Amino acid sequence: MATLMNDVQKWTWFARVAGVPLWTHIHASMSVSRSASTTNLHASARSSAAAASSTPTSPPLSHGQAVLVPTEDHLPPSIPRPLFTTASASAENTPSSPARTSRGRPAEASQHGARGASPTPPTTSTVHPSLDDLPALDEYITSEPSNLLQILPDLINVLERFCLDNPDTCQDVWSRLKVTLEWIERRKATIAMSLPAKPDRPTSPACAPFPQEWNNVHNQVIHDDYAYLNQKDNSQVLDYIDRENAYSSKMLANTKPLQKLLYKEFVSRIDEAEGSASVIMSDGYEYYTKKIPGEEYRVHSRRNPETGVEEVYLNENELANSPAFADASFFHLGFAKHSHDMKLVAYGVDLSGNERNSVSFINLETKETLMDRLEGVYEDLEFSNDSSCVYYTLLDEHERAYQLKRHLIGSDVATDQVLYHEEDEMFFLTMTKSCNGEYIILNSSAQVTSESRYISANAKDLPVVLIPRKENIQYTVENHDSWWYILTNDDAKNKWMFRVPALDKMDPKPCSWEEWYEHRETVIEHRDFVLIEDYQLRRNHLVVFERSNCLQNIRIIDLTAPGFSAYHYVGFGEMVYSLWPGSVNEEVADLSKTALYDTNILRFTYTSFVQPKQVVDYNMDTKSMTVVHEERVNGDVPYDPSVYASRRLFATGSDGTTVPISLVYRRDLLGSNMNPPVPNPCLLHSYGAYGACTNPIFSTSRLSLLDRGFVYAIAHVRGGAEMGNAWYEEGKLWKKPNTFNDFVSTAEYLCKEGYTSPSKLAIYGRSAGGLLIGASVNMRPELFRSALTEVPFVDVINTMFDTSIPWVSFEYEEWGNPTNYDIYECMKSYCPYTNVNGERLARNEYPHMLIVGGLNDPRVAFFEPLKWVAKMRGERRKWRKILEKQGSRLPGSPLRNHSSMRVEEDSLGEFRAGTTPGVSIVSGVGRTPSWAGSVMDSPVVANSNFNVNGLDGSRMTEERMILLRINDAGHGGTSGTYSYLEDLALEYAFLIYTLGAPMRPIFPGFKMSEGPSLLQGTYSGPAATLYGLHEHASAMRPQVVDGVADSDGKEYEAIDRDTRSSDEESLSNDRRLSSCNYNSNKKRKGGGNVGDVEETEYRSRGNRGDRGQSRLYQWLANWF
Incomplete structure (x- = not known):
C-alpha cells in the first residue's frame, strides 16, 4: 500500500x-x-x-x-x-x-501556479460522499x-x-x-x-550570500552574509520564501497519507460541538461559548435559563467571512469584553497577526453594531461601571503598548482622551479590572521593575500612582473594600504579600516604598521554597496559587478570621498535574471573576498528562468540589486514562544541579519494561525563559504520538520558574548557558535510563524555546535525531543590537544588553545563528530539522528563521566542497558525491539507501537498515552508565533534511481549528517519519515479541484500530531508514539586497503577503493548540512580555 x-x-x-x-x-x-x-x-x-x-x-x-x-x-x-x-x-x-476556510498559510508558488489569486486546494476532511x-x-x-x-x-x-x-x-x-x-x-x-540510479527528488533552495561587515561597539568585526533577508517588501526575498515552502512541501509529500491519518485521528477525538463552562450574570442570562461542527471558530451565546431560548450575539465564523474581513489573510478574535450592565459587548479582531486589534461594539438588546470603531488596540479593554465609556491601550510602531486612552461611547474617536503615556521604551502597559469591579488597574512593567496606577471605574478620573516604580522591584495589586493587597518581590525572590489601607483612608498619603511599609500588614511571609504565582480575592476569601518543588498548590485564606491564621490547602492526588485560575475560555473567565466575587466559590481548571481538562467550582467553606465542565475525548476507541502513565524524574546537570523532568507514555509500550529493553521514540520539549513554567497538560492530539510508542517529556530547565524565581535567575543574562546545559543533560539522562536513544530522540521548542533548540543542536547535534521548532529566536546578537526591532529594549533584562562586553561574549557562545557548524552539517551530524516562522510575527521577526536556514544551507555546501577537495568521504553516501546516493521510496515512508533493506511504516516489520544501527540502541548500553559525550557511535550518517515553512500569520501561527490540526498533522508526520515510529497507532491487545533490535507484532486476537478495523496494528520498531536525501542546489539565485521596489512592485508584494499561503483563506488564532486543548484562550495578567503571546499564562508554553 x-x-x-x-x-x-x-x-x-x-x-x-x-x-x-x-x-x-x-x-x-x-x-x-x-x-x-x-x-x-x-x-x-x-x-x-x-x-x-x-x-x-x-x-x-x-x-x-x-x-x-x-x-x-x-x-x-x-x-x-x-x-x-x-x-x-x-x-x-x-x-x-x-465555514471551513481559514487563513494564514505558508506560501507555495509551485502549488498554486501564478501568485496572487490562487485556487483553493481541497481541505483535508473526514467527511466523504x-x-x-x-x-x-x-x-x-x-x-x-x-x-x-x-x-x-x-x-x-x-x-x-x-x-x-x-x-x-x-x-x-x-x-x-x-x-x-x-x-x-x-x-x-x-x-x-526498478531502483533508480538518480532519484527524482527536489533540489534544496540556494540563497546567495552577500557579505556585509561592520564594527560593533566592542570594535569587533561582525560578518553577516544574509542580513539583507530582512527586506520584507523585496519580491526576491519573498521568492526565496516561496522556494523554501515549496521545497518543504515536496520533501514531505510522501507523508501526506500519514498526515491524513493523523488528521482523522485528531478530528475524531475532539468534541466538535464542545461548549465552554457557563456563568450566570446579573441580567439573569447564562453566558458561554461553543464550537460548531465543521466551523473553524467559536460562537458566543447566552441563554435564558427560564425559557431555554439561546441567543447568539457573536459568531466568529460569520465575522471571519463577512465582507469586511473576507479578504484578510488572518483572523483572530483578540478579546470580547462585556459592559457592567451586560448591554454592550466590545470585541477586537486582529487581521494580520501583529496583535493590533480593530475594536467594534454590539448592542446586545438590539443586536446592532455601533458606529464606534477603535484601531490599533492591544488586547486590554475595560468598560466603566456606568457603561458610558471604555478604557483601552494602544500599540506604538514597535508593538509596545504605550498609551492609555478613554473613549466615550458614541463620540468621535479623534477626541479620545490620553490618560497616560509611558515614555520609557523598556516599559509595557497592561490593564485589568479589580476583582470587586471598583477600579481600573494599569500596570507599567519592565522585565524586573513595575508600577501600578488605578482609576475609579465609577468616575472619569485620571490615573493615580499607587506605589512609584523602584528599580528591580515588581508588584501587582488588587482591591478589597478599603484595602489594597500587594504582591511583591521586594527583598524576596519568591514574593510575599502585604496589605495597606486605601489611599482615601490614609493621611498623609505615602509616596515611597518606605512610607508604604509603615502602614503595611503582612498577609503572607516570604518562603524560600514556595513561589507565589497568582492570587484572587473574594468577599470573604483570599485565594493564592503557589508552586513548590515543581508542584502547584492552592491556598485558601479566610479573611473573616483574625490575622490571616485560618487557611487550608486544596489537595490533588496526582504527582504530575497543572491548574490555573478560572476556566480556559478567557471571556467566560473574565465574567466569572465578576460574578463570583460575592460568593464562596473558587473556579479553577485542573488537568494532567492523563486527565482531560476539568473546570471545577470549589466551595471554600464546605471544601467540596463540583466539576462544571470536562473536556470530552471522542474517538472510536474510548479513552482509558489507566492505559497511560506519567511520572516525575530528576536528571543531574553538568554542574551537579538536579533538573526535573515530567513525562508520559503508554504503559504497555514502554520499551524499558520489555525483555530485552528497547528504547522508545521520544519527543523532548522545553522552554526555559522569562520565568515561564512549562506544565504537564492533557492533549488529545498527543495521544497519536503515545499510541505509536512515543515517550513525551518536558525538561523543566533553569530559566523557567518551576523551582522558584531563583531557578529562573539561574537561567538568564550571563547564566543563560545553564538553560542549554540542563536540556542536554535531560536528553542524556533519558538515553542512559533506556527511555530513548539518540537515534529516536526528537526535540521541540517555540519562540524563546526555539533558541533552546538551536543552541542545543549546535552544542550536541549527534544527540538528537530530529528537531522541530516554531518561530525560533535564533539570531540573538544581531537582534539585540538592533533597537528598531520590536521588544528589543524590553528584552535587555532577560538576555542582557550586548553593549556590555561580558553579555556580548556570553551571547556569542550560544547564539544559534552565530554558531552554525558547517563541517558537522556537511558530515550529516545535525538532526533533521523542521523550522516554522511567521511573516507578520511582531515578536520574532520572520527573517530570523529564514536567515538561519539560509546560513545552514550555505555553510553545508561550503564545507562539502572543502571535504571533497580533502578527499574525505561524506557520510550518508557510498561515493564522495552525495548526489549519487541511490534512494528508493514508497509514499508511506519506506526508504532504502542503495540496496539496503528497509522497514515499512505500513507493516512495521522488516530488517533493521544497516546504517541505522547505533551503539546507543543496544539494550546493554541503554541500561548502563555509558559516557554519552564520548560515544562516537551514536552519530547518524545519512542525509539530513533542513525544512522551512514561513506562513503569513503572526507569532501564534495561522488560525482556525481544522486548519491548525492540518498543520499539526504535518509536524507530527515529520516527527513520526524521521524517528521511524509506526505509521498507525498501536492499541491494547498488541504484544511485543522479544528481539534485541526490532519489535515485531504477535497477536492473541484482533486489535481494533482507531478506525474500527479488525486488523493487526503496526508494530512499534526502533529503526527505519530515512527519507529522500536533502540534495543541495548547485546554482545560486542572486537576490539584490539593494533593490528598491517601485510603487507598483510594492503593491504586488502587498498582494503576495496576503496570499502567502499553502491553502488560501486559512486562518489560525495565535498562541497555541486551538483545536485540541484550547488553553490558549486563557491569558494572564502577568507583566513578563516573553516571546510567546503577550498574555499567555506561564504554562501555555507547552501547547504542543
Missing part, C-alpha cells in the same frame, strides 16, 4: 481495478436479497430512522460522523441487513464550505487519490457486513478482491526491481 500511494497519479483507486464491479455486485446482491415482502418493511425502517435522526432529541453529529441508516434495531433477525451508508452531518461540513453514491465517490477519489485512505475503514466495514449477511456470496467477493491483490503484488514487485 505504501509504495502505491507515491504513484497516485498513475494509480486510480482499487474500485477501478476490481472495486466497481465488486460494488455493483454487492448492490445487485442486496437488491436481490430484498424480497417484495420485505420492501415495505425496509422503507418503513428507513423512514423511522430518518425521522429519529431529525428529531430535536437526537444527539448532534460531529464533523464527519457516520450516519447508520437504518439501524439494526429496526430489523428483525430474519431480515437481511441493508447496506450501511455514511452521510455528512450537514452541508456546511463539506470541504468546500466557506456516501458509499451508495458511486459517481460522487469516484469523483472524490479521482480528484485526490489519497482520499482513498479516508474511506478504506468504511469499505472494510461494508464488506464485512455484506459477507456476514450473505455468506453465499463470499466466493464471488473473493474472486473480485483477488484481482486487486494480485495487481498490488505485481506493482510491488515492479517497483522493487
Whole structure:
C-alpha cells in the first residue's frame, strides 16, 4: 500500500481495478436479497430512522460522523441487513464550505501556479460522499487519490457486513478482491526491481550570500552574509520564501497519507460541538461559548435559563467571512469584553497577526453594531461601571503598548482622551479590572521593575500612582473594600504579600516604598521554597496559587478570621498535574471573576498528562468540589486514562544541579519494561525563559504520538520558574548557558535510563524555546535525531543590537544588553545563528530539522528563521566542497558525491539507501537498515552508565533534511481549528517519519515479541484500530531508514539586497503577503493548540512580555 500511494497519479483507486464491479455486485446482491415482502418493511425502517435522526432529541453529529441508516434495531433477525451508508452531518461540513476556510498559510508558488489569486486546494476532511453514491465517490477519489485512505475503514466495514449477511456470496467477493491483490503484488514487485540510479527528488533552495561587515561597539568585526533577508517588501526575498515552502512541501509529500491519518485521528477525538463552562450574570442570562461542527471558530451565546431560548450575539465564523474581513489573510478574535450592565459587548479582531486589534461594539438588546470603531488596540479593554465609556491601550510602531486612552461611547474617536503615556521604551502597559469591579488597574512593567496606577471605574478620573516604580522591584495589586493587597518581590525572590489601607483612608498619603511599609500588614511571609504565582480575592476569601518543588498548590485564606491564621490547602492526588485560575475560555473567565466575587466559590481548571481538562467550582467553606465542565475525548476507541502513565524524574546537570523532568507514555509500550529493553521514540520539549513554567497538560492530539510508542517529556530547565524565581535567575543574562546545559543533560539522562536513544530522540521548542533548540543542536547535534521548532529566536546578537526591532529594549533584562562586553561574549557562545557548524552539517551530524516562522510575527521577526536556514544551507555546501577537495568521504553516501546516493521510496515512508533493506511504516516489520544501527540502541548500553559525550557511535550518517515553512500569520501561527490540526498533522508526520515510529497507532491487545533490535507484532486476537478495523496494528520498531536525501542546489539565485521596489512592485508584494499561503483563506488564532486543548484562550495578567503571546499564562508554553 505504501509504495502505491507515491504513484497516485498513475494509480486510480482499487474500485477501478476490481472495486466497481465488486460494488455493483454487492448492490445487485442486496437488491436481490430484498424480497417484495420485505420492501415495505425496509422503507418503513428507513423512514423511522430518518425521522429519529431529525428529531430535536437526537444527539448532534460531529464533523464527519457516520450516519447508520437504518439501524439494526429496526430489523428483525430474519431480515437481511441493508447496506450501511455514511452521510455528512450537514452541508456546511463539506470541504468546500466557506465555514471551513481559514487563513494564514505558508506560501507555495509551485502549488498554486501564478501568485496572487490562487485556487483553493481541497481541505483535508473526514467527511466523504456516501458509499451508495458511486459517481460522487469516484469523483472524490479521482480528484485526490489519497482520499482513498479516508474511506478504506468504511469499505472494510461494508464488506464485512455484506459477507456476514450473505455468506453465499463470499466466493464471488473473493474472486473480485483477488484481482486487486494480485495487481498490488505485481506493482510491488515492479517497483522493487526498478531502483533508480538518480532519484527524482527536489533540489534544496540556494540563497546567495552577500557579505556585509561592520564594527560593533566592542570594535569587533561582525560578518553577516544574509542580513539583507530582512527586506520584507523585496519580491526576491519573498521568492526565496516561496522556494523554501515549496521545497518543504515536496520533501514531505510522501507523508501526506500519514498526515491524513493523523488528521482523522485528531478530528475524531475532539468534541466538535464542545461548549465552554457557563456563568450566570446579573441580567439573569447564562453566558458561554461553543464550537460548531465543521466551523473553524467559536460562537458566543447566552441563554435564558427560564425559557431555554439561546441567543447568539457573536459568531466568529460569520465575522471571519463577512465582507469586511473576507479578504484578510488572518483572523483572530483578540478579546470580547462585556459592559457592567451586560448591554454592550466590545470585541477586537486582529487581521494580520501583529496583535493590533480593530475594536467594534454590539448592542446586545438590539443586536446592532455601533458606529464606534477603535484601531490599533492591544488586547486590554475595560468598560466603566456606568457603561458610558471604555478604557483601552494602544500599540506604538514597535508593538509596545504605550498609551492609555478613554473613549466615550458614541463620540468621535479623534477626541479620545490620553490618560497616560509611558515614555520609557523598556516599559509595557497592561490593564485589568479589580476583582470587586471598583477600579481600573494599569500596570507599567519592565522585565524586573513595575508600577501600578488605578482609576475609579465609577468616575472619569485620571490615573493615580499607587506605589512609584523602584528599580528591580515588581508588584501587582488588587482591591478589597478599603484595602489594597500587594504582591511583591521586594527583598524576596519568591514574593510575599502585604496589605495597606486605601489611599482615601490614609493621611498623609505615602509616596515611597518606605512610607508604604509603615502602614503595611503582612498577609503572607516570604518562603524560600514556595513561589507565589497568582492570587484572587473574594468577599470573604483570599485565594493564592503557589508552586513548590515543581508542584502547584492552592491556598485558601479566610479573611473573616483574625490575622490571616485560618487557611487550608486544596489537595490533588496526582504527582504530575497543572491548574490555573478560572476556566480556559478567557471571556467566560473574565465574567466569572465578576460574578463570583460575592460568593464562596473558587473556579479553577485542573488537568494532567492523563486527565482531560476539568473546570471545577470549589466551595471554600464546605471544601467540596463540583466539576462544571470536562473536556470530552471522542474517538472510536474510548479513552482509558489507566492505559497511560506519567511520572516525575530528576536528571543531574553538568554542574551537579538536579533538573526535573515530567513525562508520559503508554504503559504497555514502554520499551524499558520489555525483555530485552528497547528504547522508545521520544519527543523532548522545553522552554526555559522569562520565568515561564512549562506544565504537564492533557492533549488529545498527543495521544497519536503515545499510541505509536512515543515517550513525551518536558525538561523543566533553569530559566523557567518551576523551582522558584531563583531557578529562573539561574537561567538568564550571563547564566543563560545553564538553560542549554540542563536540556542536554535531560536528553542524556533519558538515553542512559533506556527511555530513548539518540537515534529516536526528537526535540521541540517555540519562540524563546526555539533558541533552546538551536543552541542545543549546535552544542550536541549527534544527540538528537530530529528537531522541530516554531518561530525560533535564533539570531540573538544581531537582534539585540538592533533597537528598531520590536521588544528589543524590553528584552535587555532577560538576555542582557550586548553593549556590555561580558553579555556580548556570553551571547556569542550560544547564539544559534552565530554558531552554525558547517563541517558537522556537511558530515550529516545535525538532526533533521523542521523550522516554522511567521511573516507578520511582531515578536520574532520572520527573517530570523529564514536567515538561519539560509546560513545552514550555505555553510553545508561550503564545507562539502572543502571535504571533497580533502578527499574525505561524506557520510550518508557510498561515493564522495552525495548526489549519487541511490534512494528508493514508497509514499508511506519506506526508504532504502542503495540496496539496503528497509522497514515499512505500513507493516512495521522488516530488517533493521544497516546504517541505522547505533551503539546507543543496544539494550546493554541503554541500561548502563555509558559516557554519552564520548560515544562516537551514536552519530547518524545519512542525509539530513533542513525544512522551512514561513506562513503569513503572526507569532501564534495561522488560525482556525481544522486548519491548525492540518498543520499539526504535518509536524507530527515529520516527527513520526524521521524517528521511524509506526505509521498507525498501536492499541491494547498488541504484544511485543522479544528481539534485541526490532519489535515485531504477535497477536492473541484482533486489535481494533482507531478506525474500527479488525486488523493487526503496526508494530512499534526502533529503526527505519530515512527519507529522500536533502540534495543541495548547485546554482545560486542572486537576490539584490539593494533593490528598491517601485510603487507598483510594492503593491504586488502587498498582494503576495496576503496570499502567502499553502491553502488560501486559512486562518489560525495565535498562541497555541486551538483545536485540541484550547488553553490558549486563557491569558494572564502577568507583566513578563516573553516571546510567546503577550498574555499567555506561564504554562501555555507547552501547547504542543
